[in-house]
Structure formats: structure tokens, C-alpha cells
Amino acid sequence: MGARSSKTLYSLAVLALAGLMVGTALAQAPASTPAQRAELGRHLFYDPLLSSDGTVACASCHQPQRAFTDGRATSLGAGGRAGVRSAPSLVNVGARTRLFWHGGSPSLELQALGPLSDHNEHDLSPGEVVARLRGSRYAPDFERLYGRPADLSALTDALAAFQRSIVSYQSPFDRYSAGDAGAMSEAAVRGLDLFYGKAECFHCHAGRNLSDNLPHNNALLLFNPDIGLASLTGHDSDVGKFITPTLRNVALTAPYMHAGQLQTLPEVVAHYNSGGEPNPNADPLIRPLNLTPQEEADLVAFLESLTDPAVATNPAWGRPHSVAGENP
Structure with missing residues (x-):
């Protein structure tokens, strides 16, 4: 197949850079509990604020009544655009070490950056994500829980904390x-x-x-x-x-x-x-x-x-x- 595409290389570079951001920022965070961060993540998970047209939330493709999938062959994103994959279940997702269908992300924090920026999913640039958060009703929550204005590392940490709480072993x-x-x-x-x-x-x-x-x-x-x-x-x-x-x-x-x-x-x-x-x-x-x-x-x-x-x-x-x- 030859060399990787420029899009793939760009995506991997973004993930690597984001990993450094997450580690550095969280080391500076004030005391807050995983439950507090998960509750903020739950609100963000269901809020379509973080999509270019204000119609798509994480929960649009990950619905609890479908075990956090969406019942579609391939999921729909901003502008009604269709992706190429089916939404995977998030049940017990905190136990997984290879995320996305191709396994390209090692953590939930890094994984979140993919759909946020994907044109067929949330369709927002990193700068747009941060600007929306800082102008939203969630701004005080980030200051309280992370001790700084909302940023990508705090957002992905909160979303990951919520997803790690979805644990199910009662079948x-x-x-x-x-x-x-x-x-x-x-x-x-x-x-x-x-x-x-x-x-x-x-x-x-x-x-x-x-x-x-x-x-x-x-x-x-x-x-x-x-x-x-x-x-x-x-x-x-x-x-x-x-x-x-x-x-x-x-x-x-x-x-x-x-x-x-x-x-x-x-x-x-x-x-x-x-x-x-x-x-x-x-x-x-x-x-x-x-x-x-x-x-x-x-x-x-x-x-x-x-x-x-x-x-x-x-x-x-x-x-x-x-x-x-x-x-x-």
C-alpha cells in the first residue's frame, strides 16, 4: 500500500501532541474527585454544543438504550453527513487499550479528539472547541474542577471520566x-x-x-x-x-x-x-x-x-x- 497518507500522519501527530498536553495540564489540576469530573463529562457528553451545527452530541451516536451505540450501520454527524463506521459500544470502554475500530488510540482522552475534529462527526477545530467551552455555562465548572479556563486536556479528561464510569457486569x-x-x-x-x-x-x-x-x-x-x-x-x-x-x-x-x-x-x-x-x-x-x-x-x-x-x-x-x- 505504500506510505501512510498525509491525513493519517497529521492525525497521529495531533494525538501525540495532545498526549503531552493532557499529562502536563492534569499534573497542574487542583484536587477534584473522579466522580466530580465524570459528572461534568456526563453533561458534556449529552450536549450538542460541541458540534459545528449544534445538532450532534457524543450521545447522538452512543445511546444508553442501545448499549451506547446508535442502531445505524454507519453513524451520522454534523450536517447529516455519514461516516464509514458503526458506532462502537462504550460499555466497559475504560478497560480497553486500543480505541477506534482500527485501534489507533491508546486512551479515551486521546480518542475524544478524533470525533471532535472529524468533518463527518462533530466538525470543530481545536480552537473552536475551546472557544465554545469558555463561552458556555460550563466555564465555571472547568475553573472549579481544573483550576484554569476550559481547554482540550480538561475536556477530554472529563469525557473520559464519564465513560470510565459506564461499567456493566450484571447480565x-x-x-x-x-x-x-x-x-x-x-x-x-x-x-x-x-x-x-x-x-x-x-x-x-x-x-x-x-x-x-x-x-x-x-x-x-x-x-x-x-x-x-x-x-x-x-x-x-x-x-x-x-x-x-x-x-x-x-x-x-x-x-x-x-x-x-x-x-x-x-x-x-x-x-x-x-x-x-x-x-x-x-x-x-x-x-x-x-x-x-x-x-x-x-x-x-x-x-x-x-x-x-x-x-x-x-x-x-x-x-x-x-x-x-x-x-x-
Whole structure:
């Protein structure tokens, strides 16, 4: 593929510079608790102030009733412009170390700068972001919590503090794992055995968050210009590789895959059961599984058992009453 694009190099340079800003600024911050910073972040997360046309908030694409996704194949940003990827879930996102679908950001603080400046998302320059914050009702909050006027490092810290508070481990699967034998249906229990047995899902969907946090090509044909990890590395072998998403609350996050190519969980299971589509970079773990129709249904039942209903209703993660508008 050759060298990285100038846009990619620029983006990486911005992220590196921002990392220095965040570390320096936070070292100078006065005492404030993570809960206080998270509450400020929650207000900012739901406020469309930080978009060029005043219509897009973080919550526009990350809605609690959809496990902090938006139900679209590819998300819409300022001016109604469509991006090229599906909004990933933010549930337990604080545990992830590779953010964005291609894994290009190592932290939530740095990740926030991407959508803020992206033309197809919030569409604001760094200077515009700071000017809006300093002229907003949030200006006193930044002075109180950070001891200085609002800036990018304080903004991204507050947003990250809120997102790290979105922690969910109360699904039927969690209760079953803790010893409640009646928490899951018989079909879901059979699906659990398949997940860690014949279907071998656990190779990529590993650990407490059911993600190895690594890039894989999942044997889907590419129908859009998004080439995944290769946009960062420039390597042909990385074309179509994306970070494994969490399966927690996956029944709420349709459509599936990085660009919403599959609409339902049965379609996802059928894709992997078939061994995927012809793709030179397909992960060698993806091969025909020979699951029966009943086994496919049981696997879907297990995936549905990963839903924690409290994600959609926890008031600590919902829209603050002081932010205008209806819950997304």
C-alpha cells in the first residue's frame, strides 16, 4: 500500500501532541474527585454544543438504550453527513487499550479528539472547541474542577471520566457465572458450552469483556473505502483488520461488524458458521464450524444472555435534566 497518507500522519501527530498536553495540564489540576469530573463529562457528553451545527452530541451516536451505540450501520454527524463506521459500544470502554475500530488510540482522552475534529462527526477545530467551552455555562465548572479556563486536556479528561464510569457486569451470564444456576435458560447454557467449545468464539472474544482487544480480519468482503488497521500501518496484510468488539450487551447493538454489514445476531452466527467470505487476509481461526441449526440458535441465546438491562436505565449514565432535548 505504500506510505501512510498525509491525513493519517497529521492525525497521529495531533494525538501525540495532545498526549503531552493532557499529562502536563492534569499534573497542574487542583484536587477534584473522579466522580466530580465524570459528572461534568456526563453533561458534556449529552450536549450538542460541541458540534459545528449544534445538532450532534457524543450521545447522538452512543445511546444508553442501545448499549451506547446508535442502531445505524454507519453513524451520522454534523450536517447529516455519514461516516464509514458503526458506532462502537462504550460499555466497559475504560478497560480497553486500543480505541477506534482500527485501534489507533491508546486512551479515551486521546480518542475524544478524533470525533471532535472529524468533518463527518462533530466538525470543530481545536480552537473552536475551546472557544465554545469558555463561552458556555460550563466555564465555571472547568475553573472549579481544573483550576484554569476550559481547554482540550480538561475536556477530554472529563469525557473520559464519564465513560470510565459506564461499567456493566450484571447480565444473566454474570449471575450464572457467580453461581445462580437459574440465571440463564437451558438454550443459553448450551450456547455457553458451544462458545467455549465447538464454535471456538473464545479465541477472539476472550476475558471479562469478551474481547481480546486485538485486530483481526473477520472474513467479510470490503464494500467501503475503510481498510481498517492498514490505514495506520500501510501494510497490505492489515487491510480489513479491526479490533475485536466486546460482546457485552451485544443483543442491543445491531447492526453488526465495523460498518453494520450484518443486521441480526443469527446472521452473525451464520457468517462465522459458514467460514466467512473469500478474503486473502481472513484470520486463520475463521473456518466452517459445522454447527447445526439448533446449535446456531443456542449460540444466539447465549449472546442474548450477555445483556444487562440496567445499562439503558441507570440514571448516572443518562441525560442530565439540565441538558435540553429528549434522551437519544
